[in-house]
Amino acid sequence: MKPIVPKKNEPIRIGYYICHCGTNIAGMVDVEAVAKYVATLPNVAISRNYKYMCSDPGQELIQQDIREHRLNRIVVEACSPLLHELTFRKATEAAGLNPFYVQMVNTREHNSWVHTDRTEATRKAMALARAAIQRVPHHKPLEVKKVPVNPNVLIVGGGIAGIHAALTLANAGKMVYLVDKEATIGGHMAMFDKTFPTLDCAMCVLSPKMAAVGSHPNIHLWTYSEVAKVDGYVGNFNITVRRKPRYILEDLCTGCQECVDACVFKEPKFPDKFNLGLGKRKPVFLPFAQAIPPVVMIDPEVCLNFKRGKNPDGTHTVSDKCKKTCVQACGDRKAIDFKQTEEFKNITVGTIIMATGFQIFDAKRTPFYGYGVYPNVYNALEIERIINASGPTEGELIMRNGQRPKKVAIVHCVGSRDENTNRWCSRVCCLYSLKLAHLIKEHTNAEVYNFYIDMRTPGKSMEEFYNRIAEEGMHLIRGKVADVYPDPNNGATGRLVVQAEDTLTNKILKIPVDMVVLGVGLEPQPDSENLRRQFNLSCSSEGWFLERHPKLAPVNTFTDGIFLAGCCQGPKDIPDSVAQAGAAASEAFALIDKGHVEQEPNTAYILADECSGCKSCIPLCPYTAITFDEERKKAIINEALCKGCGTCVAACPSGSIVQNLFEDEEIFSEIDGVLAPVPV
Amino acid sequence: MTNQTKPSASGETWTPRIVAFFCNWCTYTAADLAGVSRMKHAANARVIRLMCSGRVDPQFIVEALAKGADGVLIGGCHPNDCHYVEGNYKCLRRYQMLKRMIADMGIEPERLRLEWISAAEGEKVKRVINEMTETLTQLGPLGLPQKFDEWDREMEHFAEHVAAREAATGSACPEHGGKPQTLETAHA
Missing domain, CATH: 1.10.287 (Helix Hairpins)
Incomplete structure (x- = not known):
């Protein structure tokens, strides 16, 4: 059906609808009084109140009125336009009226939900209604711009969430660029030993997926790389990726590790990052056995063939002082390149999935637990590595002094649910602490004490898991640990005393233990603030990436075309990360499959007759959408580049720039409307 | 938390009227968040949504004051967070200019306020509107019309x-x- 465009001289006929939203609005705003008041305003043909405007009958009501009463403007006073503007535009369009004749008034989020005085709220509802009634006569029929969506997808972060999203999209035939700042994908999950509640080994389920990513024809895997620049918008993002030098030519390296054996350092002597410094590695190393890509790298900080220290620009200088036994071992493969420099790749993608994960809480911020002071205090991730068969001790649970612990304390909520550090519950710590209790007992038959504030085990099979562990004879003590200190009777042995109040028996406990494990919480990545800026995302006050709607758009962001997966949005366990990654992939897929995005036609244009050619607008445009026609001495806006901020409009001294949907007259009439006297 | 009221000369209760220009991406969303979180605050602000604080034409502010607003509040994204790269800086420049200009016109500069409120700061919307209502109540009506x-x-x-x-x-x-x-x- 072709949209009805009202004729020039046709009188304005406004239909006004105020929604009760059940009692959400009607409970605080006298909707009948508002509707009655609006009926008295100029140009209003119909003024109604209705229980749920967004319901089918509500929308039908508008459509019927458009047909029967020849309405040519619609004002809906209900919830936020960010929620339902599209609903009412579509309803209007279905009745044959241009959708941009609709104006929404936000009287729920901005009024009934935040005010306590019915008279005040009603007065405000009237003022806002009046503003819209005065605004809509200036509305123009507009057309939605359709922009094609590039089918390629960028995924930032190669943990389990990024891996799952990448495989989902790649299996569907989409080209995926997976960028990870580390030398291998796998993320935190690759460091875990076993996973709760099934106690299956993390790598056993993860490594096949990692390998699938590595060999997938539709996945460009760029590890040891970072996104350097993001330009563009949904459908057409231009991305620059910085590939940091690993001094190994990825295409030529076969992962044989003969260079590692041949290194002039006979023994590994440098802290191994993957094992959190608990193990040692050589200057040339494979991050871990199942690393994907299975490519070694050279650490220029310690390799003898590089000068010590970084250059001011962050690069390293080759010293050529080493015998380069590694190069000899590599032989004809010629995969080692000491002169490698960082490389920039430019790609165009239509959608982006952020899967940048989390970091663990630094337990040094809670000094009373003695982390970093007493050698036998570990964080949970270190225990995961120690227990892991491929870890620094090959799965034997021994402490730094080489002994097996006989008594172990596990402290929950370290850096979680704490006013002084992080207020949030990190969600996974109770469960992984129970898992570690089980594993520690299994490995050493030690006495294990779990100190918890509340035992939080929600989710499928989790409570059963808790019961199972509890029945294994763990000591579960409800109480927050106040202090960890060296055992005064046994100090030289490195024994510690854990002091806590058992809040169920109201007794102070002082339990001597050999080892303390801190159940550290989850925190946003340290570079999440930079990423947020780079990708134009929002963060919650805690620093997690903010989803568009906590319930109904949990993987969308406020930036169209960018989706969230995994812990970058908030702490979650593996099943939830995977589920969210699948959701993010399908959201991206939905955009790609549709083939185009519809863009709000809120761009600006220049009234050439009135433009004085002063050029004040040109430097203001961040998108260089404004150019100057030297012949006619007029500015011109390129509509394809204009994003619709309206900064130039506000600056034009002759008022010759117009922004669609936000024209000067529209805003002036709103100002006039909100300030006009109302009858209550 | 109720509305600040103060009897005017005519004996009727007077309560300040604030016209607020909020950018679509940060502050308007923050005001929505305040709503969803039921953060009760003064009912004195009337929000007009713009895509960017850079769209705030100084004329809008002058017009609002001339039409009877007792104060004008502008809300935009934090520096470096603007959805349109730097519209908020443009807004800041105009705001600085206007602040001096309205003082020259004999209007208290406190009647104009610019705040950076991110989409996550529902609490700040509440605080700023309450504070501004309080300030304007102290100042009394502007009553330009x-x-x-x-x-x-x-x-x-x-x-x-x-x-x-x-x-x-x-x-x-x-x-x-x-x-x-x-x-x-x-x-x-």
């Missing part, structure tokens, strides 16, 4: 007075030696 009326009446009265004088003497004002009379000399 009434002042305009008053000044118009004064001018009319003055014009009548001059006309009457001219009719009586049959010539231009003799007190000023025939020089054209200015507003200043007339009031002197």
Whole structure:
């Protein structure tokens, strides 16, 4: 059906609808009084109140009125336009009226939900209604711009969430660029030993997926790389990726590790990052056995063939002082390149999935637990590595002094649910602490004490898991640990005393233990603030990436075309990360499959007759959408580049720039409307 | 947390009216968040949604004050967070200029406020609106429309007075030696 465009001289006929939203609005705003008041305003043909405007009958009501009463403007006073503007535009369009004749008034989020005085709220509802009634006569029929969506997808972060999203999209035939700042994908999950509640080994389920990513024809895997620049918008993002030098030519390296054996350092002597410094590695190393890509790298900080220290620009200088036994071992493969420099790749993608994960809480911020002071205090991730068969001790649970612990304390909520550090519950710590209790007992038959504030085990099979562990004879003590200190009777042995109040028996406990494990919480990545800026995302006050709607758009962001997966949005366990990654992939897929995005036609244009050619607008445009026609001495806006901020409009001294949907007259009439006297 | 009210000269309760220009991406969303989180605050602000704080034309602010607003609040994204890269900086520049200008017009600069409120800061929307309502309540009504009326009446009265004088003497004002009379000399 072709949209009805009202004729020039046709009188304005406004239909006004105020929604009760059940009692959400009607409970605080006298909707009948508002509707009655609006009926008295100029140009209003119909003024109604209705229980749920967004319901089918509500929308039908508008459509019927458009047909029967020849309405040519619609004002809906209900919830936020960010929620339902599209609903009412579509309803209007279905009745044959241009959708941009609709104006929404936000009287729920901005009024009934935040005010306590019915008279005040009603007065405000009237003022806002009046503003819209005065605004809509200036509305123009507009057309939605359709922009094609590039089918390629960028995924930032190669943990389990990024891996799952990448495989989902790649299996569907989409080209995926997976960028990870580390030398291998796998993320935190690759460091875990076993996973709760099934106690299956993390790598056993993860490594096949990692390998699938590595060999997938539709996945460009760029590890040891970072996104350097993001330009563009949904459908057409231009991305620059910085590939940091690993001094190994990825295409030529076969992962044989003969260079590692041949290194002039006979023994590994440098802290191994993957094992959190608990193990040692050589200057040339494979991050871990199942690393994907299975490519070694050279650490220029310690390799003898590089000068010590970084250059001011962050690069390293080759010293050529080493015998380069590694190069000899590599032989004809010629995969080692000491002169490698960082490389920039430019790609165009239509959608982006952020899967940048989390970091663990630094337990040094809670000094009373003695982390970093007493050698036998570990964080949970270190225990995961120690227990892991491929870890620094090959799965034997021994402490730094080489002994097996006989008594172990596990402290929950370290850096979680704490006013002084992080207020949030990190969600996974109770469960992984129970898992570690089980594993520690299994490995050493030690006495294990779990100190918890509340035992939080929600989710499928989790409570059963808790019961199972509890029945294994763990000591579960409800109480927050106040202090960890060296055992005064046994100090030289490195024994510690854990002091806590058992809040169920109201007794102070002082339990001597050999080892303390801190159940550290989850925190946003340290570079999440930079990423947020780079990708134009929002963060919650805690620093997690903010989803568009906590319930109904949990993987969308406020930036169209960018989706969230995994812990970058908030702490979650593996099943939830995977589920969210699948959701993010399908959201991206939905955009790609549709083939185009519809863009709000809120761009600006220049009234050439009135433009004085002063050029004040040109430097203001961040998108260089404004150019100057030297012949006619007029500015011109390129509509394809204009994003619709309206900064130039506000600056034009002759008022010759117009922004669609936000024209000067529209805003002036709103100002006039909100300030006009109302009858209550 | 209720509305700040203060009896005006006429005995009716007066409560400040704030026109708020919020950018679509950060502050408007934050105000929505305040709503979803049921953060109760003063009902004195009337929000007008713009895509960017860079769209805030100084004329909007002057117009709002002239039409009877007691204060104007602008909300935009934090520096470096603008959805349109740097519209908020453009807004800041205009705000600085206006702040000085309205002071020269005899309007208290506190009546104009610019705040950076991110989409996550529902709490800040509540705080800023409450604070601003409080400040404006202390300052009392601005009442520019009434002042305009008053000044118009004064001018009319003055014009009548001059006309009457001219009719009586049959010539231009003799007190000023025939020089054209200015507003200043007339009031002197």
